[in-house]
Structures are given as C-alpha cells and as structure tokens.
Amino acid sequence: xxxxxxxxxxxxxxxxxxxxxxxxxxxxxxxxxxxxxxxxxxxxxxxxxxxxxxxxxxxxxxxxxxxxxxxxxxxxxxxxxxxxxxxxxxxxxxxxxxxxxxxxxxxxxxxxxxxxxxxxxxxxxxxxxxxxxxxxxxxxxx
Numbered sequence: 001x002x003x004x005x006x007x008x009x010x011x012x013x014x015x016x017x018x019x020x021x022x023x024x025x026x027x028x029x030x031x032x033x034x035x036x037x038x039x040x041x042x043x044x045x046x047x048x049x050x051x052x053x054x055x056x057x058x059x060x061x062x063x064x065x066x067x068x069x070x071x072x073x074x075x076x077x078x079x080x081x082x083x084x085x086x087x088x089x090x091x092x093x094x095x096x097x098x099x100x101x102x103x104x105x106x107x108x109x110x111x112x113x114x115x116x117x118x119x120x121x122x123x124x125x126x127x128x129x130x131x132x133x134x135x136x137x138x139x140x141x142x
Contacts, residue, residue, distance in 0.1 A: 041078070042140050043087075045132030052125045053140075061118040062099070062126060071098035078139045087135040096130040099123050 041059045044051035054062065063076070073091050078084075087095075103123055129135065 040139070042138045043126060043129050043135065044138070045129050045135045047134060050129050050132050052122075052129050054122070054126070058118070058122060062123070065102050065118050065123070066095055066098035069098040069101040071095055076137060078137060081139050081141045084136060084138040087137055089135075092130045092135045096127050099127050099130075103127075 040053065040055040040057075042051060042053050063071075071094050073094065076085065076087065076091060076095075103120065
C-alpha cells in the first residue's frame, strides 16, 4: 500500500468539546443568556383582561410559523426579564393574519417548526389576544 494513507479512525468520545461555558454554551449548544423554558413570554391586551403565557420555545415556534406566512418583526424580541414592549396595531394585525393563514392551510407542515409542531390551541389563544386593543409583550420575572 505504498503511497496511500489509511483513513484515520476517531471516536466521538475521544474528542474534546470546543464550546466554552464563558461564551454561553451548554452541552455544546449556544443559548442566549436570558432564555429559559419555563417563564418565556406573556402576551396581554385590554389592560390585562386577556393574556396568554408562552415558553421561549413556543414563542420562537410561533414567530417561525408566522414568518413562513410573510410576517417579519425582529423588534418583537425581549432578552431580559421584566422587559415589556407595546405591540403596535399593525404588528398585532400582521402576526394575527400570518397565524390565521397557517391555520387555514390545515397542513401539518404549515404549523411545524424544526423543533416540532406548534399546537393549534396555542395559535388560537394568541390570535384571540391579538384581536384586543393595547397588546403588550413581556418577559415576566422567573
């Protein structure tokens, strides 16, 4: 076998992880520093008369599905606890419309995300809140 290099065999266990905890890496995956899976987002309207709580993963899935139907509003993102944002009427209507299109399609792929399916009921609850006046987006304290 002169002139040919044999393929080198490696084991995934023998490799050292490249991620650093100082850079916000956990288990090899980068996570934004303030995100968690329990608290997430609170969407409220009508001076708190109607609201829905979403985990971070539900909020990301909701925005992902809405983006598949033409909605884009990167400013609707809160990083730190106790952040609050008034959602203007055009953003509320745009998000509600895009989510409605996803539901009308009734195709599982239309309400799926890379992480799984966004539940129909979750979309409906959010759309109900978006119908009201004075929509606010908040990240409650853990």
